Amino acid sequence: MRPLSDWDSWVSSRLDRLELAGIRRQITPGDRTSARTVRREGPELVNFSSNDYLGLSRHPAVLAGSERDLRKGAGATASRLMAGTDYDYAALENAVAFFKGTEAALVFGSGYLANLGTIPALVGRGDAVFGDRMNHASIVDGIRLSGATAYRYRHNDMDELEQMLRDAPASGRKLIVTETLFGMDGDLAPLERVVELKNRYGAALMIDEAHATGVVGPQGRGLAHQLGLVSEVDVSMGTFSKALGLYGGYVATKRSWADYLVSSARTFIYTTALPPAVVGGVGAAIEMVLAGDYLRQRLAELSSMFREGLADLALDRLSSGSQIQPVVIGSAAGVVEIGARLERMGVLAVPIRPPTVPEGSARLRFSICASHAEEDITAALDALKKAAG
Numbered sequence: 001m002r003p004l005s006d007w008d009s010w011v012s013s014r015l016d017r018l019e020l021a022g023i024r025r026q027i028t029p030g031d032r033t034s035a036r037t038v039r040r041e042g043p044e045l046v047n048f049s050s051n052d053y054l055g056l057s058r059h060p061a062v063l064a065g066s067e068r069d070l071r072k073g074a075g076a077t078a079s080r081l082m083a084g085t086d087y088d089y090a091a092l093e094n095a096v097a098f099f100k101g102t103e104a105a106l107v108f109g110s111g112y113l114a115n116l117g118t119i120p121a122l123v124g125r126g127d128a129v130f131g132d133r134m135n136h137a138s139i140v141d142g143i144r145l146s147g148a149t150a151y152r153y154r155h156n157d158m159d160e161l162e163q164m165l166r167d168a169p170a171s172g173r174k175l176i177v178t179e180t181l182f183g184m185d186g187d188l189a190p191l192e193r194v195v196e197l198k199n200r201y202g203a204a205l206m207i208d209e210a211h212a213t214g215v216v217g218p219q220g221r222g223l224a225h226q227l228g229l230v231s232e233v234d235v236s237m238g239t240f241s242k243a244l245g246l247y248g249g250y251v252a253t254k255r256s257w258a259d260y261l262v263s264s265a266r267t268f269i270y271t272t273a274l275p276p277a278v279v280g281g282v283g284a285a286i287e288m289v290l291a292g293d294y295l296r297q298r299l300a301e302l303s304s305m306f307r308e309g310l311a312d313l314a315l316d317r318l319s320s321g322s323q324i325q326p327v328v329i330g331s332a333a334g335v336v337e338i339g340a341r342l343e344r345m346g347v348l349a350v351p352i353r354p355p356t357v358p359e360g361s362a363r364l365r366f367s368i369c370a371s372h373a374e375e376d377i378t379a380a381l382d383a384l385k386k387a388a389g
């Protein structure tokens with residue numbers, strides 16, 4: 001057996017290596033002092049690193065939904081298949097299915113768990129999965145865990161996707177997985193083309209609407225609704241942790257597929273159900289999202305204001321048209337330095353470095369929320385001009 005000190009020196013050398021490469025991550029505690037601000041040791045900062053796009057995490061109706069169900073117990077006390085499925089859970093899954101326009105939905109402990117459990121339930125060794133290179137880590141990990149052959153096409157490159165579909169062995173099933181609104185680039189997948197290719201090559205399609213849900217499409221139902229493609233999507237996955245302001249994930253799909261996942265998605269089966277207060281809050285948040293055109297309107301206005309201001313600065317802002325606006329700096333060290341300068345000017349946009357984004361594309365990721373004030377947008381633009389312009 002290796003002596004423990006060997007392990008200690010191995011861990012230290014790994015930490016040193018991360019530090020040297022400028023990609024050591026650190027946890028910085030703080031107080032979220034309002035829907036738009038955060039305090040971390042120094043003065044209050046305007047928070048551009050929150051995914052609470054509609055400001056629902058603090059909405060009175062959402063808090064009331066959580067408070068009401070908190071009385072049912074602080075925890076669910078069991079997994080879904082044991083005694084953890086309260087009637088409220090079934091009601092929530094019906095609400096998600098209605099929201100997403102599918103026959104059924106299943107709620108998971110988180111979006112990460114939804115991807116991690118669903119993909120290996122659908123494909124395995126001998127099958128092929130095709131995913132965008134900018135897909136979230138939870139999709140990448142789900143594919144790895146499945147044992148299927150992974151094909152990663154360049155971001156939104158439909159020609160390369162088609163080439164890969166053509167080249168993949170004819171035996172085995174094919175699954176395409178893509179985000180719809182990409183969380184790090186802020187752009188949309190060309191979903192019509194993806195659907196065309198899925199049909200041409202007999203693949204199934206799973207979409208991750210984590211960042212689109214609540215924001216994109218009629219009543220915030222997502223990109224598939226916006227493009228009239230709901231019936232073309234086999235599995236629509238999402239999370240309650242972004243525009244809905246809470247926690248938990250879901251997949252929306254056909255009744256038979258959901259029934260199959262109940263018996264085969266290991267991250268659904270072998271984990272405790274979400275606490276009642278979360279379930280109650282999410283139910284209220286879905287109602288808010290459905291009725292929340294005024295919030296989406298406000299979000300769109302603030303996002304355009306930020307984008308238009310950025311256009312005047314000579315910065316690489318990719319082709320985002322959404323509430324997620326990256327500013328690509330390039331090196332990990334460079335983005336950390338600029339992030340620190342912004343922070344000294346009262347603006348928090350946490351640097352995003354590899355491996356979350358590709359090597360050489362370290363960036364600040366500004367996440368605009370409906371709860372921001374116009375002065376917050378102006379302050380961010382001014383600070384960016386001074387720090388990086």
Ligand SMILES: Cc1ncc(COP(=O)(O)O)c(C=O)c1O
Binds near residue numbers: 113183248
């Ligand atoms: C595209 C995407 N999918 C899935 C997830 C995982 O969701 P959750 O935070 O609910 O685990 C995230 C966010 O973290 C994400 O950005």
